[in-house]
Amino acid sequence: MKRLTxxxxxxxxxxxxxxxxxxxxxxxxxxxxIAMDTAMLITTYGxxxxxxxxxxxxxxxxxxxxxxxxxxxxxxxxxxxxxxGAVEIGWDAYSLLExxxxxxxxxxxxxxxxxxxxxxxxxxxxxxxxxPSQAELDRLLPLVDSSQVSVTPSLDSNGDxxxxxxxxxxxxxxxxxxxxxxxxADKIVGVLRxxxxxxxxxxxxxxxxxxxxxxxGTPWRVAIQDPARVGEQDAFAGVLALTDSFAVTSGxxxxxxxxxxxxxxxxxxxxxxxxxxxxxxxxxxxxxLGEGDGSxxxxxxCDAYSTALFIMxxxxxxxxxxxxxMWGEEGCPFDLVLVTEDGRVVVTEGLAxxxxxxxxxxxxxxxxxP
Amino acid sequence: MRPSPKxxxxxxxxxxxxxxxxxxxxxxxxxxxxxxxxxxxAVVSVDGTEIDRVSLEDAAGEKTYxxxxxxxxxxxxxxxxxxxxxNCPTQDCVHTGVVSRGGQSIVCLPAxxxxxxxxxxxxxxxxDAVLG
Numbered sequence: 280m281k282r283l284t285x286x287x288x289x290x291x292x293x294x295x296x297x298x299x300x301x302x303x304x305x306x307x308x309x310x311x312x313i314a315m316d317t318a319m320l321i322t323t324y325g326x327x328x329x330x331x332x333x334x335x336x337x338x339x340x341x342x343x344x345x346x347x348x349x350x351x352x353x354x355x356x357x358x359x360x361x362x363x364g365a366v367e368i369g370w371d372a373y374s375l376l377e378x379x380x381x382x383x384x385x386x387x388x389x390x391x392x393x394x395x396x397x398x399x400x401x402x403x404x405x406x407x408x409x410x411p412s413q414a415e416l417d418r419l420l421p422l423v424d425s426s427q428v429s430v431t432p433s434l435d436s437n438g439d440x441x442x443x444x445x446x447x448x449x450x451x452x453x454x455x456x457x458x459x460x461x462x463x464a465d466k467i468v469g470v471l472r473x474x475x476x477x478x479x480x481x482x483x484x485x486x487x488x489x490x491x492x493x494x495x496g497t498p499w500r501v502a503i504q505d506p507a508r509v510g511e512q513d514a515f516a517g518v519l520a521l522t523d524s525f526a527v528t529s530g531x532x533x534x535x536x537x538x539x540x541x542x543x544x545x546x547x548x549x550x551x552x553x554x555x556x557x558x559x560x561x562x563x564x565x566x567x568l569g570e571g572d573g574s575x576x577x578x579x580x581c582d583a584y585s586t587a588l589f590i591m592x593x594x595x596x597x598x599x600x601x602x603x604x605m606w607g608e609e610g611c612p613f614d615l616v617l618v619t620e621d622g623r624v625v626v627t628e629g630l631a632x633x634x635x636x637x638x639x640x641x642x643x644x645x646x647x648x649p
Numbered sequence: 650m651r652p653s654p655k656x657x658x659x660x661x662x663x664x665x666x667x668x669x670x671x672x673x674x675x676x677x678x679x680x681x682x683x684x685x686x687x688x689x690x691a692v693v694s695v696d697g698t699e700i701d702r703v704s705l706e707d708a709a710g711e712k713t714y715x716x717x718x719x720x721x722x723x724x725x726x727x728x729x730x731x732x733x734x735x736n737c738p739t740q741d742c743v744h745t746g747v748v749s750r751g752g753q754s755i756v757c758l759p760a761x762x763x764x765x766x767x768x769x770x771x772x773x774x775x776x777d778a779v780l781g
Binding site: 310311312313316317318320336406480482485487489493495497499500501502503504506509510511512513515518519526527528530532533561563 | 694696697738744746747748749753754756758759761765773775776777778779781
């Protein structure tokens with residue numbers, strides 16, 4: 280009888296002990312980070328989920344300290360304050376300047392980090408919004424020219440020292456804000472792999488990294504905000520089903536001000552100096568994570584292209600997509616979701632079976648082929 | 650060496666055994682049936698640091714949070730929360746309106762305050778992230 284009682288007790292205690300052990304997939308960490316002028320949410324899974332989440336935060340804080348235009352002693356701030364003098368920069372800033380030059384070239388100047396002085400004139404850098412005069416814009420527009428940014432790689436490129444020396448043209452300034460979050464997402468993929476994270480949902484404020492899938496095995500459900508119903512909760516244009524993907528959205532509704540009954544948003548067309556007026560209300564760019572071999576910067580690319588294609592408008596954006604899919608040299612195929620002012624959602628073929636239109640939005644869905 | 654005395658279990662021993670068994674079974678059931686799941690809760694953080702946690706199971710009332718030069722008045726009701734007033738320049742937090750599901754959040758960037766809802770009934774159709 281005593282032996283039987285002991286067996287029963289042991290069995291029950293064993294079973295309760297099993298319940299106390301959390302499976303790696305159930306171990307989860309979720310942290311909020313306010314950085315890069317946005318609110319971010321990092322959710323990681325796995326046995327090392329906590330360490331991974333905080334390592335992701337470290338990556339973001341480190342990049343913000345180096346790359347932010349509003350952090351006084353960042354490399355970018357030192358460069359902007361150098362008055363055309365040479366400034367030494369590290370690997371991250373160097374990588375981004377190289378990427379920025381490539382994206383400026385591929386988009387025909389629609390993406391341009393030297394638009395910074397014009398963006399400042401509109402007050403979007405310091406949240407002191409104003410409409411600059413045409414004379415002021417005419418004076419600033421000649422400064423928007425990426426070809427004047429000179430980057431000279433250091434000879435000691437294998438050491439821990441500076442990776443390059445940079446000079447800007449007279450009066451020029453740069454802003455890497457159109458790339459930095461995407462670049463952070465690219466670096467975070469490495470952190471997640473290092474920590475054996477099976478799945479993660481990283482939202483860097485308009486930049487989403489859907490790593491793996493949901494714990495139930497289905498893809499992450501990533502919604503695209505309906506630009507026409509910004510003030511409403513759960514007002515979506517549609518929902519993407521994503522696994523191992525980056526997705527970045529740019530839209531004029533994200534930051535804007537009103538003056539004399541007119542709305543001015545923050546995506547400035549480098550060609551005109553005015554907020555882009557292209558007939559699009561948002562552009563979402565989606566790309567796969569890649570093989571993790573260090574080639575390509577798909578997150579950075581999505582970030583830059585979402586801005587550039589918003590400026591280009593539907594026709595040019597789709598032509599660009601077709602060209603890049605056929606001839607692109609970046610090695611990062613991508614797909615698009617365009618929301619238009621006239622009530623359409625245009626989805627490129629690669630996302631056709633991963634996008635669900637939100638019926639209550641009232642949009643009509645169009646799928647385009649290469 | 651003296652042999653140890655033979656022990657005879659008493660009614661008290663049986664009671665102890667029963668208590669331990671009941672406790673172990675309850676613990677196992679609690680964990681297996683999602684003992685970690687929780688009711689809907691509003692978690693308030695300033696610059697990533699949690700400063701308040703309000704259960705929305707039967708909450709009703711207002712709370713005021715200050716960060717830097719900004720003050721937010723948050724209205725809690727059973728199952729929902731909203732920022733009723735804020736002296737921030739953008740008013741995005743006020744315009745966000747009512748949040749009522751786990752995963753939804755209200756962000757006030759100028760004040761660096763985030764009010765995020767956690768827990769509640771799981772909804773497989775809920776979105777995991779919003780682009781925009």
